[in-house]
Amino acid sequence: MENLGAELYRWQLATAVAGSVLALNPFDQPDVDASKVATQQLVGDRKTVAPEPRVVEVLADENGRWFGGSALAGARDRSEVVRSWLHRLAPGGFFATLAYLPRQPAFEDLLVQLRTAVHEGTGVVTTLGFGPRYLHSTGQFHKGGPNYGTFLILTREEREALPIPGRALSFGQLEDAQARGDVQVLHQRGRNVLQVHLLGRVEEALESLVHTVELALREMEPNFPLGRELPS
Numbered sequence: 670m671e672n673l674g675a676e677l678y679r680w681q682l683a684t685a686v687a688g689s690v691l692a693l694n695p696f697d698q699p700d701v702d703a704s705k706v707a708t709q710q711l712v713g714d715r716k717t718v719a720p721e722p723r724v725v726e727v728l729a730d731e732n733g734r735w736f737g738g739s740a741l742a743g744a745r746d747r748s749e750v751v752r753s754w755l756h757r758l759a760p761g762g763f764f765a766t767l768a769y770l771p772r773q774p775a776f777e778d779l780l781v782q783l784r785t786a787v788h789e790g791t792g793v794v795t796t797l798g799f800g801p802r803y804l805h806s807t808g809q810f811h812k813g814g815p816n817y818g819t820f821l822i823l824t825r826e827e828r829e830a831l832p833i834p835g836r837a838l839s840f841g842q843l844e845d846a847q848a849r850g851d852v853q854v855l856h857q858r859g860r861n862v863l864q865v866h867l868l869g870r871v872e873e874a875l876e877s878l879v880h881t882v883e884l885a886l887r888e889m890e891p892n893f894p895l896g897r898e899l900p901s
Contacts, residue, residue, distance in 0.1 A: 698809040707850030712838060751885040755791065757861045762817035764793050769800040769824045769848045770871060779875045783882055790886035801847040808851070812858050820855055820862040824848045825871050
């Protein structure tokens with residue numbers, strides 16, 4: 670602990686130097702603020718309806734119901750929707766899993782399995798972040814950087830409503846609004862984003878999702894051509 674202050678200073682200085690070299694202001698984050706505005710609107714309106722059209726429910730009992738409007742209306746099964754979404758990966762881009770889940774070993778293991786499957790099946794770089802923390806680290810790059818990314822945002826049902834003191838709102842509702850606000854802004858920025866809402870037991874629903882992604886990747890042709898070019 671005695672070196673903590675020195676480490677804080679070291680990385681603050683490194684951030685300032687890197688910002689100077691890259692000719693950018695590391696404290697300028699307009700796209701992070703856009704997510705905050707979207708979250709405040711969702712909280713203010715008390716709405717939890719996700720933006721159309723790329724939202725999926727995954728049930729733990731394998732009898733999931735798909736919804737989300739015309740983009741999913743013709744899908745026969747989960748694997749077909751996931752294949753269509755993965756085909757929009759950009760060659761040389763990245764795949765980001767953004768999980769609004771507790772950072773528990775069982776969940777992390779499954780998310781690493783998911784990352785591994787996508788990387789080995791497509792060759793793209795994969796990342797993993799936990800929400801809402803990632804909003805303040807990689808959130809600006811996701812929305813304001815080059816349009817290289819494909820995003821999977823994972824949410825879950827609120828287990829026990831823990832109210833926020835002084836607000837007619839629970840912590841779970843706030844987290845849900847943060848996730849959906851970020852989906853909304855990513856969608857507005859033209860990003861390839863899919864939100865999956867896990868129902869029932871989270872670990873079992875997550876296992877079901879990983880299986881769906883692995884199945885979708887197996888059903889694709891080997892070395893399948895990725896569907897969009899990186900912006901110049």
